[in-house]
Amino acid sequence: MRIRILSLFVALCALSPLVAQAQTPPVGDVNKGRAMWMGGGGSGFCMLCHGMQAGGSFGPDLAGGRGLTFAQFKRAVRQPWGVMPSYPKIDDQGLAHLYAFLKSLPPSTGDKVPDWSVANPPAGAPLGQVLGVQFGCGQCHGPEIAHPRRDIGAKAKGFDFEHFKKIIYETAPPTMGVFNKDRLSEPIAREIYNYMLTAGWRTFLWGTSTIKTEGANQVVTVTVDNKGEKDKGLAGEDITVSLLVPAGFTVVSGTADVGGKYVGVSKGVEYVTNPGVLSPFRLMNPNPQVKKEKGDFAIFTIKKVEAGAKTSVSLTLAGSGFPTMTGSTITWNKPAIKRPASVTLTDDRTAAKGDILWGPSPEFLLPARPAGK
Ligand code: HEC
Ligand code: HEC
Structure with a gap:
């Protein structure tokens, strides 16, 4: 007996580091x-x-x-x-x-359940939009699920519900996580998909810019890049690049690659400020920090940028210091946004007509101000 107990004790001692390892x-x-x-x-x-x-x-x-x-x-x-x-x-x-x-973190003590980042759409909204918010898509993607519609627009040719299901149940980016079929069942997924399809796939246009000093001038070059897959993604057509002329600068000239045109300066146009917080993951819709202001814009038009292609426009500015291009946008009319008439909860990152990218945002990358400027 004593031997048995002893051997049990020995065995437990031998096991305990393992047990501890599994539980810690x-x-x-x-x-x-x-x-x-x-x-x-x-x-x-x-x-x-x-x-x-x-x-x-x-x-x-x-x-x-x-x-x-x-x-x-x-x-x-x-x-x-x-x-x-x-x-x-x-x-x-x-x-x-x-x-x-x-x-x-200190545990929350409030007695009120905080609001959702993106609220439930009001009565009358399409069922797919309501489900998109209620099943969590809207919390990350906004009420109109705009980003995924763009990701799909980048590979639109041949894209169907089967591809969509594969994304949400299996291959979603790690930052999104995968949804459980027992909770977000196929009929619900189809309803969300149909809503997105009705609103339309969006062109995956992306803007980046560089600023170069040439003598007394600053040359701002904006590259409009269609990130869609060649022969699969949607082309962007009837594009307008509006560059907000920064305070203290005057426009010397504008140039554009083949297919583009410098139109001139539009004075006193209303624009949306503080778009930096309009990132894909801003927390409130509409965003209370967004304000409207008036400014002068240098306007360029571009006929078309095919998926996989890019083009650029350049603006020469006279003035001293570093021109901050905040407030600049790229919009396009085709493919248009087809908001169902009943949509009352709109995404403040997408315009009513055509489409829009605010700058600066992860979508419209503006160069950082160099040290000392
Ligand atoms: C799309 C919205 C959403 C996202 C994103 C999300 N959660 Fe959740 N989480 C929920 C909901 C809703 C619940 C309540 C249970 C449920 O419905 O699954 C929950 C429940 C939980 C619980 C269980 C709480 C409990 O009392 O049992 C934990 C833990 C948790 N979430 C952690 C996380 C972590 C960590 C992340 C990021 C990696 C995350 N969640 C991302 C919506 C979300
Ligand atoms: C926790 C945040 C989060 C939630 C919740 C979420 N997504 Fe996403 N999703 C992302 C991120 C991040 C990406 C990648 C970048 C982007 O498109 O914004 C993405 C990408 C996608 C894509 C493109 C993927 C690809 O392979 O091209 C689709 C489609 C999509 N989401 C649909 C949905 C749908 C539908 C829901 C709800 C059922 C949903 N997402 C819920 C964060 C989320």
Whole structure:
């Protein structure tokens, strides 16, 4: 007997490091967790559904950890209980960072459930739009699911519902997570897809700019790049590039590549300011920080940019200092946005006519101000 107990004891001692290893979660880093919470490291933009400080929004408050053990937390992210997408690509170490970050926050004490980042569309909105918001797509993509319609526009030829299903259930980018068929079932997916199709696939136009000093002048060159796949993506047609003439500068001249034209300066045009916060992941719609102002714009037109092609326009400015081109836009009329007449909740990043990219934003990359300018 004594021998038996002793051997059991010995066996347990031998096992215990193993047991301890399996139960001890990796050590998390609060700062890394915070970055992941905000969408860094392919983590899933948790904050868009759970709030910046994890106070809750579309999903429950998680600040303070909600009393979950690491194992429970891990299961909730890998196999969510309800409509939340799952994040199979976040490894245990990443989960430990997120867990550490949440644990570091003071638990929320408010008695009111915070608003969703993107509100439910009002009565009368198309069913697919309502479902798109209620199943979480809208929290990341806005009420009109504009970005995915552009991603699809970049490979529109032959794209159908089968491709769409494959994305949302299997191949979605790690930052999006994959949806569970038992929660977001096929009929719901089809309704969301039909809404997106009716609103129309968008051209994947992208703007970048450079600024070069030439003598006393500054030359701003904007490249309009159609990121669509050659022969598969949609062409952009009837394009307008509007460059807001920065204060303290005057326009000397404008030039454009073949197919483009410099039209001239339009004075006193109303434009939207503070578009930086209109990034794809801005938190409120409409965004209260957006203001309308008046300014002068140098206008260029471009007939067409095929998928996979690019073209550029240049503006020569006289003046001193660094011309900040904030407020500039690229818009196009074809393919047009086909908003169903009943849509009352619109995305403040897309214009009523044609389409629009605000600058600066991840879509319209403006050069950083060099040191000392
Ligand atoms: C599309 C919105 C959405 C996103 C994005 C999202 N969640 Fe959730 N989350 C929810 C909802 C809604 C719930 C409630 C359960 C459900 O419906 O799945 C939830 C529940 C949870 C729970 C379980 C809470 C509990 O009490 O059991 C955890 C943990 C969690 N989310 C963590 C995360 C983390 C970490 C991320 C980012 C990697 C994330 N969530 C991203 C919507 C989201
Ligand atoms: C947690 C945030 C998040 C949620 C929730 C989310 N997405 Fe995404 N989705 C992304 C990101 C990030 C991308 C990649 C960049 C982009 O298009 O904005 C993406 C890309 C896509 C793409 C293009 C993928 C490709 O392979 O071309 C489609 C289509 C899409 N999402 C549809 C949806 C639909 C439909 C829903 C709701 C069922 C949804 N998304 C929910 C974040 C999200």
